[in-house]
Each structure stands twice: as structure tokens, then as C-alpha cells.
Amino acid sequence: MKFIKLLLLLFVIQTQAQQGGMWIPSLLNGMNETEMKNLGMKISADDIYSVNHSSLKDAVPHFNGGCTSEVISPKGLILTNHHCGFDAIQNHSSTEHDYLTDGFWAMKMEDELPNENLVVTFIVSINDVTTQVLDGVALITSEAEKQKKIQENMTKVSASFPKEAWQENKVRTFFEGNQYILFVTETFKDVRLVGAPPSLIGKFGSDTDNWVWPRHTGDFSMFRIYADKNNHPTTYSKDNIPYTPKHFLPVSLDGIQEDDFTMVMGYPGKTQEYLPSFAVAQIVNETNPAKIEIRDAALKVQDGFMRKDNAIKIQYASKYAGVANYWKKWIGESQGLKKSNAIGIKQNFEKDFQQKVITAGKQNEYGNLLAEFGKNYTEITPYAVSRDYFSEVVAKNTELLSLGYKLYQLEQVFATKGEQAFNDRKENLIKSQEDFFKDFNKNVDEKVFEQLIALYGNKAPKQFLPASLINADYKKLTTLIYSKSKLVDYAKFKTLLSGDSKSVLKKLNADKGYAFVKSLADNYNKNVAPKYDEINLKITALQRTYMKAQLELYPNSRIFPDANSTLRVTYGKVKGYAPKDATYYNPVTYLDGVMEKYVPGDYEFDVPKKLIELYNNKDYGQYADNGKLPVCFIGTNHTTGGNSGSPAVDAEGNLIGLNFDRVWEGTMSDIHYDPSICRNVMVDMRYVLFIVDKFAGAKHLVDEMKLVHPKKK
Ligand code: ARG
Ligand code: GLU
Numbered sequence: 234m235k236f237i238k239l240l241l242l243l244f245v246i247q248t249q250a251q252q253g254g255m256w257i258p259s260l261l262n263g264m265n266e267t268e269m270k271n272l273g274m275k276i277s278a279d280d281i282y283s284v285n286h287s288s289l290k291d292a293v294p295h296f297n298g299g300c301t302s303e304v305i306s307p308k309g310l311i312l313t314n315h316h317c318g319f320d321a322i323q324n325h326s327s328t329e330h331d332y333l334t335d336g337f338w339a340m341k342m343e344d345e346l347p348n349e350n351l352v353v354t355f356i357v358s359i360n361d362v363t364t365q366v367l368d369g370v371a372l373i374t375s376e377a378e379k380q381k382k383i384q385e386n387m388t389k390v391s392a393s394f395p396k397e398a399w400q401e402n403k404v405r406t407f408f409e410g411n412q413y414i415l416f417v418t419e420t421f422k423d424v425r426l427v428g429a430p431p432s433l434i435g436k437f438g439s440d441t442d443n444w445v446w447p448r449h450t451g452d453f454s455m456f457r458i459y460a461d462k463n464n465h466p467t468t469y470s471k472d473n474i475p476y477t478p479k480h481f482l483p484v485s486l487d488g489i490q491e492d493d494f495t496m497v498m499g500y501p502g503k504t505q506e507y508l509p510s511f512a513v514a515q516i517v518n519e520t521n522p523a524k525i526e527i528r529d530a531a532l533k534v535q536d537g538f539m540r541k542d543n544a545i546k547i548q549y550a551s552k553y554a555g556v557a558n559y560w561k562k563w564i565g566e567s568q569g570l571k572k573s574n575a576i577g578i579k580q581n582f583e584k585d586f587q588q589k590v591i592t593a594g595k596q597n598e599y600g601n602l603l604a605e606f607g608k609n610y611t612e613i614t615p616y617a618v619s620r621d622y623f624s625e626v627v628a629k630n631t632e633l634l635s636l637g638y639k640l641y642q643l644e645q646v647f648a649t650k651g652e653q654a655f656n657d658r659k660e661n662l663i664k665s666q667e668d669f670f671k672d673f674n675k676n677v678d679e680k681v682f683e684q685l686i687a688l689y690g691n692k693a694p695k696q697f698l699p700a701s702l703i704n705a706d707y708k709k710l711t712t713l714i715y716s717k718s719k720l721v722d723y724a725k726f727k728t729l730l731s732g733d734s735k736s737v738l739k740k741l742n743a744d745k746g747y748a749f750v751k752s753l754a755d756n757y758n759k760n761v762a763p764k765y766d767e768i769n770l771k772i773t774a775l776q777r778t779y780m781k782a783q784l785e786l787y788p789n790s791r792i793f794p795d796a797n798s799t800l801r802v803t804y805g806k807v808k809g810y811a812p813k814d815a816t817y818y819n820p821v822t823y824l825d826g827v828m829e830k831y832v833p834g835d836y837e838f839d840v841p842k843k844l845i846e847l848y849n850n851k852d853y854g855q856y857a858d859n860g861k862l863p864v865c866f867i868g869t870n871h872t873t874g875g876n877s878g879s880p881a882v883d884a885e886g887n888l889i890g891l892n893f894d895r896v897w898e899g900t901m902s903d904i905h906y907d908p909s910i911c912r913n914v915m916v917d918m919r920y921v922l923f924i925v926d927k928f929a930g931a932k933h934l935v936d937e938m939k940l941v942h943p944k945k946k
Contacts, residue, residue, distance in 0.1 A: 253871045253906040254793040255501050255801035257407070257414070258282035258290050259359040264791070269804050273494030275884040281498070281802060284358050289886055290800060291479035293498045294353040294421075294458075296878055298798075301499035302353060302456070303880040305484060305888060306937040309458040309476030310427065311353065312921070313878035314893045315435030318454030321348045322429045323551075336431040338931045345425035345457055347469045353424055353458060356800050357400060357417040365390045366404065366413035376774050383410075390415060399465045407794035408784065409507075410777040416799065421476065423459035423469040428931055430454075430924050431841055437827065439837040440557045444565060444897045446818055448865045448914050449827045452893040453921050455934065482880055484918050485887035487944035488858050489807045489866055491820050496804040497870040497892050497913065499879025501796035504903045507780055509603060510579035511610035513570060513904060519614055520621050521567045523692065527625045528560035530684040538677045546836070548672040556630060562900045569901030569910070578905070589786045599782045602775060609772050615694040616765040622693035623757045626685045627750065632678045633720050636669065637750030640720075640741060644751075647734050655734045663730055670723035675715060683711040697760040699752055710749075718746025796873055805869030810910050812898045821917070824848055824862040847927055856923040864920045866890060867912040873903050881915045885943050890915030 256265050261278035269278075281289045296302040300317035304310070315322075319333075325346050326332045339345040366386045373379045387404045394402045396417050404415045429435060434451040442448055459473035460466060467473060489495070505512070535553050539546040570576070583603055590599045627634045639662060647655040687707040695703060719725035719740075729740050741747045784792060809820040828848055832838040847853070853862045872879065872892055881890035892915050895902065899911035922940075926932045 252805045252869045252908045253803075253902075253911070254791055255504070255796050255803050255871055255873075256793050257359065258356075258498070258800055258802050261802060265802075265804075269494070269496070272804060272806060273884050274496065274804070276886045280886060281496075282359070287479040289480065289482075289498060289882070290356055292482050293800065293880060294355045295500045295798075295800075296353055297351055298354075299502075299875060300877045301875065301879040301892075303498075303878075303888065304458075304478040304481040306481055306934075306939075307477060308937055309460070309478060310481075310934065310937055311424075311456050311458060312453060312880075312888075312891060313456065314452045314891065315429060315432070315454045316452060316893070317878045318426065318429055318456065321346075321351055321426050321456075322454065324348070325426060332429060333432050336429055336434075336929065337426065338428045338925075338929045339426070340931065340933070342457075342475070345427050347423065347425050349469075351424045351456075352420050352422050353456075354418050354420045357396075357419055359800075360394070360415045360417070361412070362390050362394070362404060362415045363411075363413045376770055387413070405797055405799050407797065407799075408792075409773070409780045409795070411781050411784065412794065414799070419466055421458045421460065421466045423467060423473050425457050425459060427455040427457050428925065428929065428934065430929065433839050433841050434844065434924060434928075437838070437840075438830065440554055440561075441837050442830075443554075443558060444561050444894060444900060446812075446867055446896040446912065446914060447822045447826060448894065449822055449824075449830060450865065450893065450916065451920055451924050452916055453891055453924075455925075481939070482882065482886070482888040483939040483941045484922065485883055485889050485943055486855060486919065486922075486940050487942050488863055488917060488919055489821070489883070489889055491807050491809060493807045494804070494884045495807055495868045495870055495881050495889070496802060497868075497872055497876065497879045497881050497915075498800065498802050499872070499876040499892065500798050501801055501803075501873045502798050502875030504796040504873055506793075506795055506904065506906065507776070507783065508579075508904065509606040509610075509779065510576050510583060511607050513576050513579055515610055515614055515617065516904065517567055517570050517576065519618050521563045523618055523621055524625050525560060525563050525567070526692070527622070527630060527685060527688055528556055530688060531630045531681050532557055532560060534680045534684060535677060538674070538680075545674055545677060548674055549677065550836075552672065561897070565897040565900040566903070567901075569898055569907075570905060572898075573901065573905060573907045573910075575901065575905035586783070586786070590782070593786060595782070595786075599778070599786075602779055602782065605775055606772070606779070609768055609775065613765065613768040613772065615696070616761055616768065619694050619697045619757070619761045620765050622689050623753070623761065626689045627753055627757075631682045631685050632669075632673055633682060633714070633718065633746055634750055634753075636666065636720050636726075637747050638754060640747055641750055641754045644738060644741065647738065652734050659730055659737065663727060666726060667723060670726070673721075675721045678721075679711060679715040682715070683707055686710065697756070699756045701752065714746050714749055717744075719744055720746040796875070798875055803871040805871070805908075807866055807868045808912065809867070810896070810898070810912055812896075812910065818867075818896075820868070821866045822864045824853075824864055824920075827864060841928075843928055852927060853923060854927055856919040856927070858919070862920065862923060863917040865914060865916055867896060867914050869908055869911070870913045871902060871906055871911065872913040876913070881913075883943060887941055887943055889918055891918065891921060 259282045266278040292304040294302055296313045296317055300313055302311040302313035305312050322332050370379055370382050391402045391404055394415055396402055401418050404413055406413055430451050437450045458476035460476040464477050535549050539549050628638050643658055646658050690702040719729045807820050809818050811817050830838050831840045876892050879892040880888050883889045892913055894914040896912045902911040922935055926935045
């Protein structure tokens with residue numbers, strides 16, 4: 234009995250251990266490939282990444298630097314999330330044709346809509362250049378000088394590494410400065426909008442359902458890449474032709490079942506999986522609570538106004554969603570870190586690490602690392618918290634202050650770069666702030682200001698605050714600024730910025746709102762930033778050494794480099810999870826669930842009439858699974874922000890889903906991945922095809938794709 238239990242335990246550890254991690258596609262041979270095959274993968278590492286023949290990586294471009302997309306037809310059709318295409322969809326919308334509300338479908342190629350400043354970037358090759366970048370660095374003792382030399386070396390390799398005229402070289406660091414990789418890339422600049430569902434499908438459930446499972450969002454949109462006559466990247470021209478990809482993903486109509494193999498490829502932005510326990514404690518106990526409290530206050534004010542006034546609701550919907558997204562993520566992250574005992578797990582690891590250092594006789598090199606971390610994290614904490622207060626209150630969540638902060642930077646541009654640079658930036662600001670003021674409501678922001686500035690004065694570390702902010706009469710201060718400052722309306726703002734630098738700066742400094750921002754920013758730059766930067770530089774150096782030590786002392790561990798917006802592969806299985814006692818979440822949702830959530834007229838949960846009709850008639854075409862229409866599913870793939878729009882493929886590399894979120898209980902995976910509750914959320918491709926074909930009547934797009942039946946061979 235005992236033996237069987239042990240075996241079972243080993244088995245559980247084994248299968249769990251095979252999950253998590255964001256791996257470099259060119260380095261999958263060996264351990265990863267073996268794990269993937271054990272999980273059910275039928276293709277090889279060479280099918281995923283190769284420089285000699287087309288491979289999966291050729292179908293997965295970075296979408297405008299922040300999201301991921303995938304090529305799904307031989308004519309350059311690409312798929313990404315609705316929330317990734319949101320700006321493009323919004324830019325083409327007006328009151329006459331509101332594509333956010335109604336959706337948009339180009340019925341022929343001539344109708345596809347060009348987008349200024351929208352690019353997609355393919356990876357041509359991945360090359361290790363560590364030796365070149367670290368050349369001559371070890372001899373330098375000063376950390377700042379080291380960094381300078383590294384930068385110089387990076388510029389040198391970038392300039393000399395062979396590439397074609399239409400390609401670019403980019404060097405990125407991995408394992409916190411222990412490895413450097415050069416990417417040869419191709420960036421296409423003519424990317425046109427092909428289709429998007431109405432927001433009631435693409436954003437169904439909106440903020441209430443954001444980060445939440447069970448989920449029923451059709452979070453997708455489609456674009457097409459155009460190239461010049463040689464199939465090379467170029468800027469927009471009506472003579473450009475649809476791009477012929479090196480590879481495109483076939484789409485599976487057979488869908489998924491629990492325990493099926495899944496792999497997600499994309500561009501995850503940032504993770505911090507190798508922090509010491511001190512850093513995680515700082516996040517859980519100090520910085521996350523402060524940031525959450527600030528956003529909580531701002532969101533409550535905005536929500537109060539939005540519920541009472543429809544015009545304000547429209548003005549603030551997108552801003553609200555932006556602020557709420559990470560607010561909600563941090564709450565989930567903190568809870569998950571506590572519940573999974575992440576700090577305790579890290580502390581245990583650190584004990585083991587310390588022991589390993591001694592066993593390996595490496596005390597000189599690594600013996601003091603953890604003690605040094607402890608000392609520096611204690612020292613940096615008040616500065617880190619102050620930095621977050623400044624950033625959340627001034628730079629991000631109070632509109633008057635964030636506008637004032639842009640002007641503060643303008644004043645600094647004058648001081649460092651002179652009149653011409655000042656004028657260029659000023660003109661840009663005048664132009665760009667027109668949109669800002671369209672969605673600005675003075676009454677809303679005034680209330681936000683009053684709340685946030687009080688939090689700043691009462692809760693941020695006092696020793697770094699200007700005296701004027703501690704125990705101030707926040708109400709009086711607020712009324713004074715919002716009645717006197719010119720930063721509250723576009724016309725006044727323009728008068729403030731008219732004239733040459735001398736007169737503008739004079740007017741600015743006489744403005745009550747600006748003067749207030751300036752006092753906060755000057756104070757921050759004097760009392761917080763320099764010390765923060767100084768300690769942070771030390772922590773960065775420690776983290777690099779800690780990473781090096783882990784790679785050396787744990788040669789057989791599954792250590793992957795933290796996400797850094799470069800192409801990665803993560804794999805796992807379709808899998809439900811138990812979010813709390815006595816509850817198990819199934820891994821697949823269906824259209825029936827959309828109808829269960831349906832609230833007529835609600836801005837988050839209304840359902841388009843046509844979709845209700847299709848549901849009532851069970852008119853699902855070839856996209857149903859046993860009479861039901863799948864909508865979303867979850868898996869154990871390790872993803873983060875930036876993986877939005879990433880393809881989820883099956884064991885043979887066919888597209889089965891489109892990644893767009895994670896489950897709330899597992900958002901801590903950026904810091905501590907726990908395979909028992911961390912799940913990524915994907916739209917089922919059959920729902921995407923159903924919406925395109927049956928709902929939008931854009932069957933010609935489905936006809937462009939290669940539909941396959943891998944399970945019915
Ligand atoms: N949580 C997802 C991500 O981090 C989706 C965000 C967009 N949706 C929203 N309701 N704000 O980007
Ligand atoms: N929605 C996120 C994005 O825009 C992906 C969700 C996550 O953070 O995992 O990239």
C-alpha cells in the first residue's frame with residue numbers, strides 16, 4: 234500500500250514537473266522534446282523551429298510589439314485577439330459605422346482597411362551571441378562600466394551579424410544577463426483589418442469576466458499582411474500584394490478533450506520566476522497592496538459616475554478597463570502567492586541553495602548572495618513603495634497629474650535639449666492631447682484626485698514626501714487646483730502652450746495644477762529616484778549572479794529564462810482545476826453558457842440577436858461537438874501578458890485555440906507557477922470559425938484556410 238502511494242506520488246510529481254516554463258524555440262532538443270512527446274506531441278522540435286526549412290515559428294509573428302498573432306492562410310491572413318486589434322478597430326469606427334459595436338467584415342480584399350503604425354514581426358533566426366556580448370566584460374569591476382561595455386558589444390554584434398537588406402538584428406538578454414541571443418527579424422508594415430466580431434462577442438463579459446473562468450468571450454480579430462512584389466516587407470501601398478507565408482497553421486475541426494496535448498507559441502512580456510523570497514514578500518506585503526488600494530479608489534469613483542451617466546460611461550469605458558485589468562490581476566496574484574505558500578517554498582529552496590553552495594565549495598562566489606539580497610531588499614522597500622505611489626498616483630491614475638507630468642517632462646526637454654526639441658515635443662503634445670480631452674471629464678477626475686492625493690499623503694512613506702502633502706487639507710487643495718488650473722480643458726490647455734519656450738514655461742509655472750505636479754516630481758526625483766536606482770543596480774547584479782549560481786548548482790532542473798518579449802514555446806494539457814474546496818471547473822465552455830450569462834441590454838452581458846437565433850436553431854454547421862458549440866477552454870500552458878493572440882496547437886501542430894487570458898486563481902504564475910491551479914484561457918477555434926462563417930457570413934475567409942480532421946483519419 235505504502236509503495237503504491239509512493240509510486241502514485243512520484244507519478245504525480247513527474248507529470249506536474251513536465252509543465253510550466255517558457256522555452257526558447259531553438260533549444261527544444263533534448264529534455265523539452267522528450268517531455269513534449271511524453272505529453273502526446275507527434276511533431277518534432279525541428280518542426281517547431283528550423284532555419285533550414287519552414288517551421289511553426291514562421292507562422293507566429295509578434296503583433297505590434299505587444300501581442301502575438303498567427304498566419305492561418307496561404308494569403309497572409311492572420312488571427313489575433315479582439316483586445317489586441319482594439320485600437321485599429323476603434324480607429325476605423327465613427328458614429329456612422331461603429332465597428333466596435335457592430336463588428337466589421339471585409340467581404341473582398343479591396344475592402345480590407347489599412348492601419349498606420351501597425352506592424353507584425355517574424356523571427357527569421359535565433360542565434361546565441363553570448364561570447365561576443367560578454368567579450369572583455371569580466372575584467373571590469375564597476376557595475377555601471379560593465380553595463381556600458383555590454384551595450385557597446387551589443388551594438389557591435391547587431392551591426393555586423395549577417396542579414397538581408399530588408400531584415401533587422403536585435404540582441405536580447407536571457408537569464409538576467411547570463412546569455413545573449415540575436416534575433417534576425419522581418420517587420421511588415423502594411424497590415425490591414427479584415428474582420429472583427431461585435432464587442433458583445435469579442436469582449437463578452439468585459440471586466441466582470443476578465444481573468445475569470447468559466448469564460449465565454451470570442452476574443453478574436455483578423456488582419457492580413459501585405460508585401461511588395463518580392464514578398465518582402467514594405468510600407469502601405471495599394472499595389473502591395475497579400476504576403477505568401479513560409480508556413481501557415483492548418484485549423485483543426487476536431488477540437489480538444491481534457492488531457493489532450495497543447496502547445497502555445499508566442500511573445501510573453503515579463504515574468505520574475507527566480508526572485509528571492511525577500512522580493513516576493515515585498516510584492517505580497519508592500520507594493521501590491523499599495524497599488525491595489527490606489528486603483529481601487531480610482532475605479533470606485535469612475536464606476537460611480539459611469540453608472541449614473543451614459544456619456545461618461547462611453548468616455549471612461551476603455552480607461553476603466555485598462556486600470557481594472559492589472560488591479561484585478563494583482564489581487565488574484567497576491568491571493569495566489571499566499572495560498573500556494575510561495576514565500577515559504579522560496580525560503581525552503583534558499584536553505585537548499587545555501588547547502589548546495591557549501592557542498593560545491595562555492596562560498597566565496599555565492600555564499601553571501603542571500604544575505605546581500607536580504608539587506609538590499611530591506612533597504613529598497615520604502616523607496617520601491619514610494620516609487621509605486623508616485624507612478625500610480627501621479628503618472629497613471631489621476632488624469633490632471635499625468636498630463637501635468639507630461640508637461641514636466643517637456644520642461645526637462647527644454648533644459649536638456651533646447652528650444653527646437655521643446656517646440657517639436659510641444660506640438661506633438663498639443664496634437665495628441667486632443668483625444669485625451671475628448672474623453673476627459675473634470676468632475677470625475679477631480680474626485681479621483683481628491684481620493685488619490687489623500688492616499689498619497691497619508692499612506693506613502695512620510696520621510697520622502699514634501700511637507701505640503703502630509704496632513705494637508707486635501708479637499709481644499711483639490712478645489713483650488715480644479716478651479717484654477719488650465720489643465721482641465723483643451724482650449725485652456727492650448728493657450729497655456731502657445732508662444733515660445735520662455736512664455737510657455739512662465740505660464741506653466743504660474744499654473745496651480747502644474748506647480749503642484751512639479752513639486753511632487755521634483756521631490757520624487759530628489760528624494761526617491763536616485764537612491765532607488767542605486768540599490769536597484771545592486772539588486773540587478775545580485776540577481777544575475779543568483780541566476781548563474783542556480784544554473785550551475787542545479788544542472789538537471791527545468792530552468793527556463795524569464796519572459797522578455799521574445800518568442801517562446803510553452804506546453805501542457807487541456808485540464809480543469811479545483812479553485813476551492815468541493816469545486817471543480819471543467820476545461821470547456823459552450824454557447825449554452827453564453828445564454829446563461831445573457832442579460833438583455835447590459836453593456837457586458839448582452840448577446841447579439843443573430844447569435845441568439847443561431848443558438849435557438851442549433852445552427853452550428855460543421856463546428857458543433859456532440860450537438861453543442863464549444864466557446865473557450867483552458868490548459869496548463871504557462872503564459873503571461875504578451876501571449877494574447879498566441880496560437881494553441883494540437884499534437885500535430887494544427888491550430889485548436891487562440892490564447893487570451895489566464896484564470897484568476899493562477900495569475901501568480903508570473904512569479905510562482907503552480908501546475909495545480911495555473912491555467913491559460915483560449916477561444917476554441919470552432920467558435921472563431923462559427924462566428925466568421927455562420928454569424929458574420931464571411932465564409933470566404935474560412936474557405937481560405939486549410940481545415941483538417943486530425944482525429945478522424
Ligand atoms: N486579462 C487580459 C489581458 O491581460 C484581457 C484584457 C482585456 N480585457 C479587459 N476586459 N480589460 O490582457
Ligand atoms: N490578456 C493578456 C495579454 O494581453 C494575456 C493574459 C495573461 O496575462 O496571461 O497578453
